[in-house]
Amino acid sequence: MPQVPLSWLAEWVDLPAGATTTAAGALEVAADLARVGLEDEGLQGASVTGPLVVGRVVSLAPEEHKNGKTINWCAVDVGPLNDADADRHPTVPRGIVCGAHNFAAGDHVIVALPGAVLPGPFPIAARKTYGHVSDGMICSARELGIGTDGAGIIVLADPVEPGTDAIALLGLGEQTLEINVTPDRGYCFSLRGVAREYSHATGAAFRDPALLDVSAPTGEGFAVELADDAPLRGRPGADRFVARIVRGVAASTPSPAWMQRRLTQAGMRPISLAVDVTNYVMLELGQPLHAYDLAGLTGPIVVRRARAGEKLVTLDDVERALDPEDLLITDDGGARVLGLAGVMGGASSEVSGTTTDLLIEGAHFDPVTIARTSRRHKLASEASRRFERGVDPALPPAAVQRVIDLLIAHGGGTSDAAGTDVDERAAIAPVELPVDLPSRIVGVEYTPETVREVLAQIGCTVHGQTRHEGTDVLTVSAPSWRPDLTAPIDLVEEVARLRGYDLIPSVLPAAPSGRGLTPSQRLRRSVARSLAESGLVEVLTYPFVSPTIHDSFGLASDDPRRRAARLANPLSDEHPEMRTSLLATLVEAARINIGRGASDLALFEVGLVTRPVPGAAPAGRPGIEHRPSDDELARLRAAVPPQPRHVAGLFAGNAEPAGWWGPGRRADHTDAIAAVQRIATLAGVDLTVVADPDHAPWHPGRCARFTLADGTLVGHAGELNPKVLVALDLPARAAAFEVDLDVLLGAAPTDPRQGAPLSTFPLAKEDIALVVDASVPAAEVFAAVRDGGGDLVEELRLFDVFTGPQVGEGKKSLAFSLRLRAGDRTLTAEDAIAVREAAVAEAGLRVGAVLRG
Structure with a gap:
């Protein structure tokens, strides 16, 4: 986010009185800019109060203390504010303890004297430390709130008289506004753009800093070729390149204090005259620029794409392998790489302490090319931030001229009359x-x-x-x-x-008439509502999983749930796959909650899973030069793997808490099975329930398989395998269910349900207890009794399960209550007995049940 020193902004647009020095005035400017879409993110300035002065280090004596730290005991001349001697003459320098070591006797530094307040707030007072009374503090840029460097104190390049007010010298009383610029407003990454917008907001007079007297070149300058043989989207990587030469410049000397102050206020670190001037003009006009050591260049300069295998050491001393999409600045006819165009220069052409002749580059590059290079190399620079948002292609001549004027004014030298302006800009389409x-x-x-x-x-x-x-x-x-x-x-x-x-008025639009929710949408909401009403808590989890979850679940090597879609750019390298079951992410949510002390859990989630189809044709990668064709779009859609919607739940701990009313009840596989039956009832679908002894991650003996009448799998429910619980660090006897909601909704009746007429005749009751082998599922006995009882059975309920020596070894007793009613008559005792006998007989035929004596 750009930082805008308001004193600098005031050069190019008229600001209200007090805007540059008071917080109230600066906030007024911020409010005006916000009206045209430039919101302020912060305000800096006026957070330092004096006395803050310039001091000259008279002497310093290093001292090593027992804690291992070496400090400097300094005598600092602060002019009229020196300590008074016995005759009250201000001639005795201040004694100050300083822990920094980047200065020497004779240097001019910034001194905060007792009574000063630095940002924090941090009041300064005379205090005893390291065996001395330190009568003030020698300050770093970070301590003054004007930079991030706190390792060394500020040493002034241009010495001024000791005792000079440093607040005015450093512009610490000036206000700096930090603004938020949206991606489409790249021109506001400059004082020029912000000044123009302030003029739009207030009508204040705008003075364009780019309106310079740019002299036309009198001859051919340094040779430049634009040779992009692989343009992106049909647009060349560079369409303008201006190059001018200035000779005899003291390029490595410090820039003037006022320029350093403005750069610091704008969040940049002063380095040297050549670098500071190019940065200053970039901040002012919005045109990134680059200064080359002319002695190290061999013409011509060629702007081209990278070749396979090329590398470059950039200014940050990192060697980078280049990509064929990278746009490069090269010399020697394209043989030597000088830098990544619009991003960062190379170390080989860097301005050094011996540089006197400079070639100044001002160019216009394609935003997409620069953005891709910056992200590919994870190398964001002030230049790339501007180029990727769009820079004014008409700016390079004026920006280069402004750089030359500043270099000559503060570093001496002369500019060549000849210059280069390769201009291949396309006309702006109306x-x-x-x-x-x-x-x-x-x-x-x-x-x-x-x-x-x-x-x-x-x-x-x-x-x-x-x-x-x-x-x-x-x-x-x-x-x-x-x-x-x-x-x-x-x-x-x-x-x-x-x-x-x-x-713009706030008007609520009239809602168009519609058909409301679809039946599937209504049913999905009903499922979620019903599960929540029965005590489960809905969660939403990220659909990304680790491949190790398949091993934790104990899935077989050929289990289709192991076939997962892998993400090309995952949020986390530890979770690179899309989930193939909801339980894979639901167990992670359970682990987090249990780890935070929630020992009793009943969670559920409704969401999509991804089930890739083996052998599916890849989608390919359409180009960005034009809209994908219908065939390409069809291939993209066909390559998207199926994503059915599932509902899953997990139970752990107690389903009913213990208390004065009793010991409570632990959640088990019956809770999971009941949840699936509740969902099926809502959908109006009759499910067939059978035991499934071999379906991970469930317990081999406590897993129910749910299918439609035609055998289509709907889901599973039951207790999780103990090995899975150990692998996932979940409580013992935890239970779970997972159902393919799309399959269930597809089988739901589409016709409105008709209520059965109520019979006015009385109810008859019969109870039966049947003994079967312990291995026989209760659901099979239940179905046999229901079918045998026929149409007179209005309600059938299993109310007791008993095992013990009374029913025999390997046997169990299932007790059912039957509620019988006819719609046209009162049932007789004979009718009830007939239903009872038919139910017992059918159960005997199907599962070998006998009536318990």
Whole structure:
């Protein structure tokens, strides 16, 4: 986010009184900029109070203390503020303890004397430390709030008289505004752009710093070739390159104090005259620039794409392997790489302490090319931030001239009369804007005069007006500094922005009539609501898993759930796959909750799983030069793996808490099975339930398999395998279910359900207890009794399960209650006995059940 020193901004646009020195005035400027879309992120300045002065180090004596730290005991001359001697003459330097070691006797430093307050707030007072009374503090940039360097104190390059007010010298009383710039407003990464926007917001006079007297070259300068043989999206990587030479410059000397102060206020570290001047002009105009040591260049300069195997050591001393998409600045006819275009220069052409002759580069590069290079090499720079948002292609000549003027003014030297300007810019395509479009889109009446006025205000040129289908249409060319204005809707936004977003009324649109939720949507909501009402808590988990979850679940090597879609760019390298079951992420949520002390859990989730199809054709990668064709879109859609919607739940700990009412009840496999049956009842689907002894991650003897009448698998429920619970660090006897909700919803009846007529005849009751082998599932006995009882059975319920010596070894007793009713008559005792006998007989035939004696 750009930091805007308001004293610098005031050079190019008229600011209200007090804006540069008071917080109230700065906030007024921030409010004006916010009206045109530049929101402030913070305000800096005026956080230091004096006395803060310049001091000259008279002497310093290093002292090593018993804690191992070496300090300097310094005598510092602070002019009129020196300690008074016995005759009250201010001649005795201040004694100050300093832990930094980047200065020497004779250096001029910044001294905070007792009574000063530094950012924090941090009041300064005379205090005893390391065996001395330190009468003040020698300050670093971080301690003054003007930089991040806290390792060494500030040493002034341009000495001034000791005792000089450092607050004024460093501009610490000046306000700096930090603003937030949206990606489409790259021109506001400069003082020029912010000043223009402030002028739009307030009508204040704007003075364009780019309006310079740029002398035309008198001859051919340093040879430059634009040789991009692999442009992206049909746009060359570079379409303009300006190069000028300045000779005899003291390039490595420090820049003037005022320039260093402004760079520091803007968040940049002063380095040397050549570097500081190019950074200063970049901040001022928005054009990134680069200075080369002319002695190290061999012409011509060639701008080209990288070749396979090429490498470059950039200015940060990192060797980088280059990609064929990278745009490079090269010399010697393209043989030697000088830098990554628009991102960072190379170490080989860096300005050094012996540099006197410079070649100044100002170029315009393709935003997409620069953005890709910056991200590919994880190398964000001030230059790349601007180029990837769009830089004014008309700026390079003026920006280079401004650099040369500053270099000559502060470093001496002369500029060559000859220069280079390779200009291959394409013409800006005009935009056709119906003059009533802003009113129709925004809902505010904008007159044609208002629309024309706004277009002129932002720098657009209106070439003419035509009539099309009864509407006046303006032909508009955007200014060179607004590459974001490419469509009519962009111009509509500018009209709304500059005429005030606050004038747009808040009108609630009338809701169109619709058909409401689909049956599937209603049923999905009912499932979630029913599970929540029965005591489960809904969670939402990320659908990314580690491949190790398949091993933790004990899945067989050929289990289709092991076949997962792997992400090319996962959020975490530890979770690179899309889940193939909801339980894979639900168990992670359970572990987190249990780790935080929630020992009793009942969780559920409704979400998508990804089930890749083996042998599916890859989608390919369509180009970005044009819209994908219908065939390419069809291949993309076909390559997307199926993503069915599942519902899953997990139970651990107690289902019913213990208390004075009793010992409570532990959740078990029956809770998971009951949850699936509840879901099926909501859907109106009858499920077949059978035991499944071999389906991970469930317990071999406590797992139920649910299918439709045609055998289609719906899901599983039961107790999780003890080995799985150990592997996942979950409580013993935890239970779970997972159901394919799409399959269940697909089988749900589409016709509205009809209520059965209520019988007015009385109810008859019968109870039976059947003894079967212990291995026989209760569901099979239940189905046999229900089918044998016939239509007179209104309700059938299993109310007791008993095992013991009374029923025999390897046997169990299942007790059922039958509620019988006829719709046309009162049942007799004979009717009830007949139903009872038929149910017992059917159970005997199917599962070998006998009536318990």
